[in-house]
Amino acid sequence: QVTLRESGPALVKPTQTLTLTCTFSGFSLSTSGMCVSWIRQPPGKALEWLARIDWDDDKYYNKSLKTRLTISKDTSKNQVVLTMTNMDPVDTATFYCAHCGSNSYFDYWGQGTQVTVSS
Amino acid sequence: QSVLTQAPSASGTPGQRVTISCSGSSSSIGSNPVDWLQHFPGTAPKLLIYSNNQRPSGVPDRFSGSKSGTSASLVISGLQSEDEADYYCAAWDDNLNGVIFGGGTKLTVL
Numbered sequence: 543q544v545t546l547r548e549s550g551p552a553l554v555k556p557t558q559t560l561t562l563t564c565t566f567s568g569f570s571l572s573t574s575g576m577c578v579s580w581i582r583q584p585p586g587k588a589l590e591w592l593a594r595i596d597w598d599d600d601k602y603y604n605k606s607l608k609t610r611l612t613i614s615k616d617t618s619k620n621q622v623v624l625t626m627t628n629m630d631p632v633d634t635a636t637f638y639c640a641h642c643g644s645n646s647y648f649d650y651w652g653q654g655t656q657v658t659v660s661s
Numbered sequence: 662q663s664v665l666t667q668a669p670s671a672s673g674t675p676g677q678r679v680t681i682s683c684s685g686s687s688s689s690i691g692s693n694p695v696d697w698l699q700h701f702p703g704t705a706p707k708l709l710i711y712s713n714n715q716r717p718s719g720v721p722d723r724f725s726g727s728k729s730g731t732s733a734s735l736v737i738s739g740l741q742s743e744d745e746a747d748y749y750c751a752a753w754d755d756n757l758n759g760v761i762f763g764g765g766t767k768l769t770v771l
Contacts, residue, residue: 579760588749588762588763588764588765589698589700589706589749589751589762590762591751591759591760591761591762594759594760602758603759604757604759605758605759638705638706640706645711645712646696646708646711646712646717647711647751647752647753647760648696648698648706648708648751649708649711649717651706651707651708652705653704653705654705
C-alpha cells in the first residue's frame, strides 16, 4: 500500500526559504521507474506542478519556478525534500507530494500541507 | 497560467452524461498520455483516468476518458450527486519538460 505524507512549516515569512519533506512508504525510490512529484494549489486556484525526482536521480522543474526550486531524495529514509527560496505571499498554497509510476503522472497523493507566507 | 485549457465549469442533472474537455498542443496532449484527476476541496486529489483512457482499480466505469489529436475528454455517465467536484487534466509537455495541468473544471450536479 503506497502512502505519502507531507510535512513542513505552516507559516513562513516573506523572503524565507521553505523546506518541505515528503515521507512515503509502499515503494522504494531506488526501484526503476519510480518517481515523486510536488504539486501546489493556491487558495481558489488550479493545481500547479512544481518538480519531480526520478529513481535514477533525474530531476525536472517547473520552468517558471526553476530558479527557486530544489528537489532531492534520501532513499534510505524514504523521503523527498523540496526547497523553495525567496517565498512570497503569492506562494501561499497547499503543497502535495505524489507518487508517479510508469503509467501515470500522479497515482497516489499525500493529504497535503498548507503553507502560508506572511510577515 | 494553465497550458491545458478546460472550461471553468460544467453542470448536469442526476443520471445525465457530462463531458469535460481538455485542449492542449502538439507538444503536450499531442505527444503524451493524459491523466484525469478528481478533487474535492480540502482533500487529496484522486487519479480517475490514466494513459488517456485507463481506469485505476476502484474507479467506477461511469468514468471514461479519450484522446484525439491535441484534445482529451472525460465523460461521466449516469451522473451522481457525489460526482460534484473539481476535475483536472494533466499531461507531460515536451517543450516545457514537465507536467502541466488544465485550469480545472468545477462540476455541479443540479
